Amino acid sequence: MRLSRYFLPVLKEDPKEAQIVSHRLMLRAGMIKQQTAGIYSWLPLGFKVLRRIEQIVHEEQARAGHIPMLMPTLQPADLWRESGRYDDYGEEMLRIKDRNKRDLLYGPTNEEMITDIFRSHVGSYKDLPLTLYHIQWKFRDEIRPRFGVMRGREFLMKDGYNFDLTKEDALHAYNRHLVSYLRSYERMGLQAIPMRADGGPIGGDYTHEFLVLAETGESEVFYDSQITDLTFGDRDIDYDSVEECQAVLEEFTSRYARTDETHDEAVYAQVPEERRRTARGIEVGQIFYFGTKYSEPMGAMVRNSDGAQVPVHMGSHGIGVSRLLGAIIEANHDDKGIIWPEGVTPFHVGIVNLKQGDNSTDAACDAIYAELQARGLDPLYDDRDERAGAKFASMDLIGLPWRITVGPRGLTSNKVELTSRRTGQTEEVSPQEAIARIAQIYQPVLGVTVADK
Amino acid sequence: MRLSRYFLPVLKEDPKEAQIVSHRLMLRAGMIKQQTAGIYSWLPLGFKVLRRIEQIVHEEQARAGHIPMLMPTLQPADLWRESGRYDDYGEEMLRIKDRNKRDLLYGPTNEEMITDIFRSHVGSYKDLPLTLYHIQWKFRDEIRPRFGVMRGREFLMKDGYNFDLTKEDALHAYNRHLVSYLRSYERMGLQAIPMRADGGPIGGDYTHEFLVLAETGESEVFYDSQITDLTFGDRDIDYDSVEECQAVLEEFTSRYARTDETHDEAVYAQVPEERRRTARGIEVGQIFYFGTKYSEPMGAMVRNSDGAQVPVHMGSHGIGVSRLLGAIIEANHDDKGIIWPEGVTPFHVGIVNLKQGDNSTDAACDAIYAELQARGLDPLYDDRDERAGAKFASMDLIGLPWRITVGPRGLTSNKVELTSRRTGQTEEVSPQEAIARIAQIYQPVLGVTVADK
Numbered sequence: 040m041r042l043s044r045y046f047l048p049v050l051k052e053d054p055k056e057a058q059i060v061s062h063r064l065m066l067r068a069g070m071i072k073q074q075t076a077g078i079y080s081w082l083p084l085g086f087k088v089l090r091r092i093e094q095i096v097h098e099e100q101a102r103a104g105h106i107p108m109l110m111p112t113l114q115p116a117d118l119w120r121e122s123g124r125y126d127d128y129g130e131e132m133l134r135i136k137d138r139n140k141r142d143l144l145y146g147p148t149n150e151e152m153i154t155d156i157f158r159s160h161v162g163s164y165k166d167l168p169l170t171l172y173h174i175q176w177k178f179r180d181e182i183r184p185r186f187g188v189m190r191g192r193e194f195l196m197k198d199g200y201n202f203d204l205t206k207e208d209a210l211h212a213y214n215r216h217l218v219s220y221l222r223s224y225e226r227m228g229l230q231a232i233p234m235r236a237d238g239g240p241i242g243g244d245y246t247h248e249f250l251v252l253a254e255t256g257e258s259e260v261f262y263d264s265q266i267t268d269l270t271f272g273d274r275d276i277d278y279d280s281v282e283e284c285q286a287v288l289e290e291f292t293s294r295y296a297r298t299d300e301t302h303d304e305a306v307y308a309q310v311p312e313e314r315r316r317t318a319r320g321i322e323v324g325q326i327f328y329f330g331t332k333y334s335e336p337m338g339a340m341v342r343n344s345d346g347a348q349v350p351v352h353m354g355s356h357g358i359g360v361s362r363l364l365g366a367i368i369e370a371n372h373d374d375k376g377i378i379w380p381e382g383v384t385p386f387h388v389g390i391v392n393l394k395q396g397d398n399s400t401d402a403a404c405d406a407i408y409a410e411l412q413a414r415g416l417d418p419l420y421d422d423r424d425e426r427a428g429a430k431f432a433s434m435d436l437i438g439l440p441w442r443i444t445v446g447p448r449g450l451t452s453n454k455v456e457l458t459s460r461r462t463g464q465t466e467e468v469s470p471q472e473a474i475a476r477i478a479q480i481y482q483p484v485l486g487v488t489v490a491d492k
Numbered sequence: 493m494r495l496s497r498y499f500l501p502v503l504k505e506d507p508k509e510a511q512i513v514s515h516r517l518m519l520r521a522g523m524i525k526q527q528t529a530g531i532y533s534w535l536p537l538g539f540k541v542l543r544r545i546e547q548i549v550h551e552e553q554a555r556a557g558h559i560p561m562l563m564p565t566l567q568p569a570d571l572w573r574e575s576g577r578y579d580d581y582g583e584e585m586l587r588i589k590d591r592n593k594r595d596l597l598y599g600p601t602n603e604e605m606i607t608d609i610f611r612s613h614v615g616s617y618k619d620l621p622l623t624l625y626h627i628q629w630k631f632r633d634e635i636r637p638r639f640g641v642m643r644g645r646e647f648l649m650k651d652g653y654n655f656d657l658t659k660e661d662a663l664h665a666y667n668r669h670l671v672s673y674l675r676s677y678e679r680m681g682l683q684a685i686p687m688r689a690d691g692g693p694i695g696g697d698y699t700h701e702f703l704v705l706a707e708t709g710e711s712e713v714f715y716d717s718q719i720t721d722l723t724f725g726d727r728d729i730d731y732d733s734v735e736e737c738q739a740v741l742e743e744f745t746s747r748y749a750r751t752d753e754t755h756d757e758a759v760y761a762q763v764p765e766e767r768r769r770t771a772r773g774i775e776v777g778q779i780f781y782f783g784t785k786y787s788e789p790m791g792a793m794v795r796n797s798d799g800a801q802v803p804v805h806m807g808s809h810g811i812g813v814s815r816l817l818g819a820i821i822e823a824n825h826d827d828k829g830i831i832w833p834e835g836v837t838p839f840h841v842g843i844v845n846l847k848q849g850d851n852s853t854d855a856a857c858d859a860i861y862a863e864l865q866a867r868g869l870d871p872l873y874d875d876r877d878e879r880a881g882a883k884f885a886s887m888d889l890i891g892l893p894w895r896i897t898v899g900p901r902g903l904t905s906n907k908v909e910l911t912s913r914r915t916g917q918t919e920e921v922s923p924q925e926a927i928a929r930i931a932q933i934y935q936p937v938l939g940v941t942v943a944d945k
Binding site: 040041044045046048069072074075076078079080081082083085086087089104106107108109110111112113114115117118130131133135137138141143145152155156159160161166169171173176178180182192193412415417488490491492 | 499525527529531532534538560561562563566567571583586591609619631633645646870945
């Protein structure tokens with residue numbers, strides 16, 4: 040994209056309403072605009088990151104064998120009356136009356152609706168296992184929406200639901216989700232630690248929250264420092280293998296790691312003192328097994344192999360997609376602005392033309408831009424007639440991980456500058472080498488292809 | 493995708509509630525489920541088609557230089573009070589009170605909000621031209637929701653908005669949209685005819701609707717038969733060229749084509765009698781130029797080159813994304829089911845195993861499945877233990893354009909059957925040839941890459 044044709048309304052001043060760094064930087068980088076309390080427009084730069092995150096989630100759910108679909112944002116209240124949650128949910132549920140005075144609500148989650156879909160169409164154990172998920176806008180009428188997209192009212196969430204014949208099968212689905220989430224977060228450049236959590240209003244005996252460590256996190260967390268040494272990496276896990284998924288669960292959850300809600304001083308005291316850590320964490324996902332909590336009252340039954348009707352075992356599993364942008368920025372920024380991990384950056388590389396209007400500099404920039412595009416990369420070319428300092432400040436603020444700086448002086452010896460946003464390190468290389476380096480850096484990001492099983 | 497792992501709840505019986513063929517077929521093919529009047533879940537097969545259509549829209553908007561973003565589903569009522577439409581809009585607007593008794597609404601369209609975004613961030617003619625769009629769920633509280641996704645209440649729409657300094661520039665934006673829409677619809681396998689339309693509640697002097705001819709269309713249309721001979725084809729249009737875009741507009745709108753709302757018998761009578769046609773049409777899009785209708789009351793001004801503050805010239809341009817699924821099916825089906833155009837089909841090809849459990853037949857199917865995936869194709873492999881007749885009926889119903897049928901008898905001479913859903917024609921070819929043929933057929937569909945300008 041040429042910046043002269045783009046819509047990137049960066050702000051020079053810090054917006055007063057922003058209390059935390061991610062909110063401030065998202066406003067300053069022209070990523071979001073608040074439309075009313077807790078409801079945001081995603082300006083082009085913010086939307087691009089949202090799409091990258093969505094894409095990673097879709098790919099990793101496909102790899103796990105989970106099936107995408109889409110439920111509507113509005114739901115009939117009657118479904119929630121069946122489960123008993125319509126009255127329980129309280130003021131966070133946005134209740135609506137349509138023109139015919141029928142009760143609707145803006146879905147805060149989808150256990151009831153997915154259970155309704157399941158019971159309408161599935162009748163036999165032969166159709167199991169089944170995991171359906173969607174990525175859809177939700178609404179929770181927070182009393183104090185704040186921190187930008189971290190605690191918005193209208194928010195984008197991935198929520199998935201597994202249906203299994205037995206508790207054992209459902210726990211395998213739980214483990215599959217844990218594995219797929221670890222892989223998803225790592226692709227986004229995040230370390231998200233699974234911590235034992237509390238069931239809350241969804242209910243559930245088995246549940247883990249995924250937390251990203253950050254000073255501005257809403258939860259206090261307690262953990263064994265060994266846990267931050269774990270990485271999922273590029274393992275080839277067979278998601279159908281009960282043993283392989285179980286081994287990942289054990290590896291990532293056997294050490295102490297809990298939020299303040301489930302923290303237990305007595306158990307924590309057994310961690311060697313030099314490995315005990317407390318910090319703040321941002322919740323970016325949660326997985327639940329809740330058995331027949333919804334299938335029994337709502338009649339989601341299947342025939343087992345003996346012909347008997349049994350309620351299915353279910354779980355639900357969520358990733359806070361819009362919230363992740365905030366979490367990624369909280370964990371990846373400096374005084375100058377955002378530092379995007381390569382996996383989610385809105386543009387792969389910035390091109391800064393130091394002398395817009397100079398024929399040979401323009402031509403060199405155009406050639407680099409075209410060649411990067413030809414290699415499947417997505418560059419942002421700052422072709423505005425602006426001072427170099429202003430161009431650098433914008434690039435640093437919006438946080439593209441790599442920058443190619445092109446000026447007439449360097450070009451006389453066929454050199455451009457290749458700069459890492461994270462380290463600030465600059466190298467002088469030929470334009471061709473800069474392009475080749477960028478292509479190599481992004482090869483793992485662009486090279487992801489996931490086919491169905 | 494292996495059907496044994498998928499969620500494809502096809503219905504054997506015709507659902508009673510469906511009055512038109514697309515609604516009936518979408519229910520029978522397990523594409524949608526109604527959750528309450530006019531509100532649908534998109535089951536996996538329906539969701540796949542929705543995503544294909546979205547992708548085409550995104551690619552063609554990128555080609556035209558239009559910038560994607562995303563506005564929220566809920567909007568503050570105050571914005572609509574500014575434009576004066578809050579009271580005008582009537583009962584089709586879904587009005588909501590949040591827990592703090594503030595007035596929200598579920599957006600039926602976004603002129604107000606995009607104008608608010610523009611005025612907050614853009615101040616100079618140098619930032620023009622600018623066209624922003626999004627694809628987002630909308631709500632219109634129809635008094636009689638019906639015809640499935642054709643007239644739902646919660647529906648997915650692409651709406652784009654251009655901002656220009658002059659009327660002349662804004663009409664070029666109008667023409668760009670016309671060109672990009674013609675190309676989008678053709679990629680979806682549709683002929684959508686631009687017809688002179690009525691401004692309606694959005695207002696506007698210049699407006700065209702795009703109509704797909706189909707017996708079940710809601711509008712009566714009148715046209716010169718020459719118009720159905722026009723195709724956009726694979727033209728390389730420079731969207732920045734005023735002349736090239738204007739020429740397309742003239743080519744596609746100079747012949748008589750109007751809906752009953754704007755039909756003029758006197759003008760129609762000038763069409764040679766043998767070329768006069770009346771038919772029914774389904775509206776799948778509309779483009780508007782409305783000048784300063786929103787920018788003046790809402791204060792969306794820019795400095796022009798003389799330093800004077802002038803209101804921007806705007807237009808809005810919509811494609812009914814979810815409705816398109818219905819329109820495509822209305823125009824592409826037979827007694828057995830849907831016939832997807834290659835550009836939007838949920839899976840590219842079906843593989844039918846005639847003897848599941850037979851080692852060599854299973855192995856041949858697995859090899860074909862893997863090889864199609866390796867070529868970037870998306871096959872659906874019916875690996876269920878079902879009769880051949882039931883497998884054929886499902887494939888015909890869900891309408892994949894191509895089918896490869898694999899059985900033990902054919903394999904003895906290294907043959908499989910390659911069948912076209914549209915013509916019913918079957919050829920006996922080797923598995924390798926079937927794969928090569930499918931890859932060749934989809935080359936234009938898979939080969940689309942659109943880089944930013």
